[in-house]
Amino acid sequence: MTKSEPAPSESDLRAYAAIGDGRTVALIGSRAQIDWMPTPDLNEMPAFARILDEATGGSIELAPIAPFEVSRRYVDRTNVLETTFTTGTGRAKITDALVTGAAGRLPWAQLVRRIDGVEGQVEFGWRVEVGTALHTVSPWVQSTPQGEIIRAGDVSLAVIGGNHGPTPRTEPRAEYDAAAEPTPAFTGEFTAEAESRHVIAVVATSGEPLYIPDADDADRGVDRTIANWRAWSREFSYDGPWARHVQRSALALKLLIFSPTGAIAAAATSSLPENPAGGKNWDYRFAWVRDLAYTANALVHFGLREETHAAVSWLLRSIRESGPDLHIFYSLNGDVPSDTHTHEVSGWNGIGPVVTGNPAQGQVQLGVYGDLFSVCRVYVDAGNVLDIETGRMLAVIADRVCDLWRDRDAGMWELPDEAHYTSSKMGCWQALNDAVHLAEIGQVAGSADRWATERDRIRLWIEENCWSEDMGAYTMHPDTTDLDASVLLHAPSGFDRGDRMSSTIDAITGALGDGSLLYRYSGVDREEHTFVACAFWRAGALACVGRYDEAIELMDDLVTRGNDVGLFSEMISARDGSFWGNLPQGLSHLALINAAIIIREVAGGKADGH
Template identity: 65%
Template sequence: MTIRADGTVPLRSYGVIGDGRTIALIAEDGGVDWLPMPSMDATPVFGRLLDAEGGGAIDLMPVEDFTVSRRYVEGTNVLETTFTTDSGEAVLTDALVTGIAGRLPWTELARRVDGTRGRVRFRWRVAPGTCLSTASPWKQETTHGPVIRVDGVTVAVRGLDHGPRGGGDAALAGSFTTEKDSRHVVTVVGTSNEPLHLPVAANVDRGIDRTIENWQFWSREFSYDGPWSDEVHRSALALKLLIFSPTGAIAAAGTTSLPENPRGGKNWDYRFAWVRDVAYTLHALIRFGLREETHAAVAWLLTTIRKNGPELHIFYRLDGSLPSGVTMQDAPGWNGAGPVVTGNPASGQLQLGVYGDLFDVMRLYVSAGNILDAETGRLLASVADRACDAWRQKDAGMWELEDVQHYTSAKMGCWQALDAAVELCEKGQIPGDSARWIAEREHIREWIETNCWSEERQSYVAYPGSDELDTSVLLHASSGFDRGDRMSKSIDAMREELGRGPLLYRYSGADSEEGAFVACSFWMAQALACVGRIDESVAQMDAMIDLSNDVGIYSEMIDPDDLAYLGNLPQALSHLALVNAAITIEEITGRS
């Protein structure tokens, strides 16, 4: 491997680390191409991912040509990269350092290089970018050494035998040479609109080890010994990176504007918390016995709904406020495939499936042995009443399409909401007379069975009168709406039209617009298990497990032709779909 010339690497190249507030994407060559400060939804100070020339990055790599192997330290989100050159070998350990009592109040990226054989000369450079062409970085000399300031963020570099040597007007740089058993540390520390703590190098070195211990302690609390346990654990760790610890919100992805089509055009910002993703995440958190994260996510969701009510929104900002529109940024995008956006235009859409997502969260939470408070019970009763009326409307569907229709999966989501409302009412968790909810639940089922099944296609269709298919229907095998013959036949129809090997496109015609959607393939595995086709389910899971990158991270989409990653990453829905498919297969079959 040689140093890239244009700043762009394949999206499959990235590993990810985090500290509970922000994440860093690290390429195989050691380049940190994405690191927002102070939080993951901030404008990126290091954003070469979307702006190869001016986005800013943190580079650390051998001077001579090298080959690479990578892994996560077992049970952690600490990444190890082994560089091998003709002259020697060294191991780079990357961590966003956590403190004794949790995340640090500043961002601390620690990069430790241990020499293992021969001699390897490294060079490093820390160059904040233009924050997507909105600010200009500048270096300032202080009594404690140089810092770089940009858009309210202050960045400094500290190290252990890291060989600082300047870097120009807006960067810091240096070099060093490893030997067997040598140790060098480059630490990038930053804050936003607050004073900057300058760490002691020896403390940072210990902090890397402490961060490893903190992750491994969390992993020991993790309870899952079913099929694909290594992959499930890695996906759980990836999901943990997307839990925004200051509030408990769960980000849908860690990035913005990575294209779903390599030619660009379908570029979205997913650094928000979807109610849908909270619901799917809670399936996993509850199964894994992670009580703190479960309660934090539920509490965040209910508080946020109340604060922004009375209408239920499909997603919220990580701080619990409502999204404020879309801004087009003056940046070229990944590999020039713009546009680059902050914000998501789906915020004002009606998506009826959100009712099912919310009630699924509450049903799971209660089933795990928890009790709803009186205010939450009243809130849910009012939402159930709203679902009784709203299910008759057209909506944008799960895929946030401009074509408003009576989407089948949206109606199934309303059925799921009322089914859960009846159960919660019978358990004394929400008030009211469930008679109306029972009646409307049956009306919805009858409407779907009458209007949304196509004898010609032998499948549920995307919406009545259409012959198009929609893989979001697969979710309602696990929801319990249909685990019978019609769902099984729908699986076959979707495989035939939307399948490319184990991969599936989201809906009819999507193959001309985007890559195959990773989550859909795991939904297929889950649905196969739900209809009793276990051997096919296991084969589908095995095939999809093989399509992760070298460190087990999934993006939003995969190109079936060359298996290139597309879309934002790490993508919560992809990892959630893997986890919940594995859990479902284990529960149905008892496999281990």
């Protein structure tokens, strides 16, 4: 965002902005407090997790001591955040960055908070309080020749700075029983004046030595990181409608790319609730094949070659190493996670449970086959070549789809009741359609005639069993009147861009819509809020069936639904616009990006100027 806007209330997840370095992500609230930051990697247990554990989660606080007004924005074309505080005596600016090095990401995590006085005087207080990692460790302070550091399990953490007024000792919060609630902290106070500069940096490693930078290097790291983000943004290529929103979504997506492996996290957080009653609180710090399929499409369109290759290579390597079955998601390191653990902490606003892990692992989701082949097709059609081993693997998987598509599965939404979900059958159609394409251009050697025959058989089955004349729509599965927004994904996939899909859009809008927003499937409005991605899928589907004006009008509304810095969560309340679910949510930003790309491609100049 280029304009500074008032930050939202702390009672809403809209209050959080995100910064990252390719290893981890920090969420910064509207008072500039950091309430979530796994260290040093995103998939670690979080040393700072007050967003989920108010008592012992840990946070990094920095704010004026006197009452203040606050506004914030991202530094243009970066994931570096500027927060401006105005008090009765002056104004000062905080620039927050998870810094990167001259050669890319650092081999440790380093958060730098640079405070510049703008006018008058502003007294600041700060506190770095390391948490219990959801009650799995007991942090403690160790004195070393380089100063005091905090140990929390395998994590080692130090606070350094310049002109930042540190206190000589660390003390736990007075309102907590230090023996029962071990939350050691570093604290300090300083006064920002016109043209003064102050630096606070937090550096962390896990299971390895701790590097201690000096304050001047930490300060330079902010400028270097801004330059690195802008260099990346210069490589970003998108000249089309809603360009500002598309670029911010691309930057948000970049935060979720785990650079050590190339994996793409579904979201940066765990256990943020989908509704006030709780229950559907899951860990999204894993890489879904589905998300990678949409990401590959976006990255190719943006000309981001390195990220595309890294993501595709990570996926294919993970499948081979964890095979022979295709899993719906993998850890950021590429293995198959299995355990889910519930932690006895309060949860965001007291809404639990708080979990690490995700129980969807092990489900049968047939649509994932379409996602895999979509990734490979997009990669090849961009001018790349598959290796021989991958070609053989895809041929085996295509043969498997020919046999599996008749099975029941859990559907895209990971439902407990297996059925013949329509969108899953459409995903199998897409898998075989793309397999035939890859065979025709010599990338996959296999039974292309069989794949084509079975592909056509799937289409016939869907048309005979999943289309309801009474509803005027593809239903969620045969023998039901329920509807499912994930069917809309198969306008862009090419399964149907005609009258039946157009009629399905209208039926879904009538049954699942609330203004411009959309629920996932019939009946789910009783237990959760609208799903951001579904609304953008509807915009893309409208364009695919030739309803360009409606698609453009819908997009014009939807892109404004993000928070003050352009981020989206998983869900939005249709009642008050509040955010729900994990954030930043990759699927939400991907849906925005891909809807804009689709509308630009099929509507041509009609969307110019948006």
